[in-house]
Amino acid sequence: MPELPEVEVTRRRIAPLLLGRRIRQVSTTGASYFFLTPPAALRRALRGRRVTALARRGKYLVLELEGGDRIVIHLGMTGQLFSSAASSPRLLSATARAALAPEEQPGFRPDQHTHLRLRFEDGGPEVLLRDVRKFGKVLLLRPGESHARLDHLGEDALAVSGASLFRAARGRRVAIKNLLLDQRVLAGVGNIYADEALFLSGVRPSRRASRVTRRECEALARSLSRVLERSIETGGSSISDFVAPDGRDGSYQTERRVYARGGEPCPACGAAIARTRIGQRSTHYCRNCQR
Secondary structure, eight states: OOHHHHHHHHHHHGGTTTTTOBBEEEOOOOOTTTTOOOOOHHOOOOOOOOEEEEETTTTTTEEEEEEEEEEEEEOOOEEEEEEEOOOOGGGSSSHHHHHSSSGGGOOOOOOOOOEEEETTTEEEEOOEEESSSSOEEEEEOOOTTHHHHHHHHHEGGGGOHHHHHHHTTTTTBBBBBHHHOTTTTEEOOOOHHHHHHHHHOOOTSSGGGGGGGGHHHHHHHHHHHHHHHHHHTTTTSSSSSEEEEEEEOOOGGGGGGSSTTTTTTTTTTTOOOOEEEEEEEEEEETTTTTO
16 A cells, blocks of 8 residues: 655656646546546546646645645555556556566556546646546545544654654553554554664554654654655665556665565564554564564
8 A cells, every 4th residue: 555655756756747727528437436526527627727736645635626625635555657658567467567568668658547547738648547446536626625634634654753753642541553554643664664764763554653752752753754765765666556647666675674475584683573453454563672
C-alpha cells in the first residue's frame, strides 16, 4: 500500500502534468465503491477546469480546481497515478509481465482497471488513475465542503515532534506500533515505515504506548522523519505495485533494515529478525536491539 513517501513522490512528479493545464475530456469506468462521488458528477466537475494546485494530506492527494472545487484521491492498496507516456512492467498484468522481457515492455494502454483518464486541451500527456483492486477512492468536494476522511487526520508524520508523540501516547494501552498506524494520530505512516522507525529508535513494536518514555518518543519522531525523508529521496518503496508517475520504480526497498526480512540477520547485531502480528499487521523487529 502506498504510504506517505510514495504519495509524496507521486505528488511531486505528477504536479508538472497537472498544474496550469485545462482538462478537455474525462473518461471513467462505471459506478463502483471506488467512486465516492458518482462518475457522472465527477466528469461534469472536471471537464473544462484548470488544475491550480496539488497538495498532500497524509496518504491523500488533493487536486484544487479553478472555482474552488477539490478532488480528493486515495491510492488504496494498488492505486497508480501516472502519465500516459510512462512505461513500466508494474503497469501491466502479471501475465503480460511474464511474457515479455523488461526491454520489450510496451507503453501502457488503458484497461478495465483504469478508472479515471484526463485529457488536456494542450494535447500533451494524459493523466491516468488505475487501481486493480479498487480499494482506492475518488471524491469531489465543493468549495467550503469538508469530509471526515480529511477532517479526522492527525498530524502529518513528516512534521511530528517527540513532544506531540509523547502526548498522544499518554494513557494509551495500545501497542506503540498501532498508535503509529492510527491515521487520527499520525497521518501517512503505514506498515513499512512504522517497522523501520521503531527499529532505528530501539523501541519494540509491541510495547504499550503509555510505557514509551519521553526520550524514546523523541528518538522515534527523529527516526520517522529520517526514514520518510530518505524514502522520498529514493523514490519510495516499489515492493509490489507502486510505480512513480513517470514509470520509474522507487529504491527504498533495498535499504529496509527489518521490514519483510523475517529470519534474516539483524543489520546491527546479527540476530535473526523476528516476525509477528500486531493489530492484524505483519510486524518485523529485532529481539535484541528493540526493547
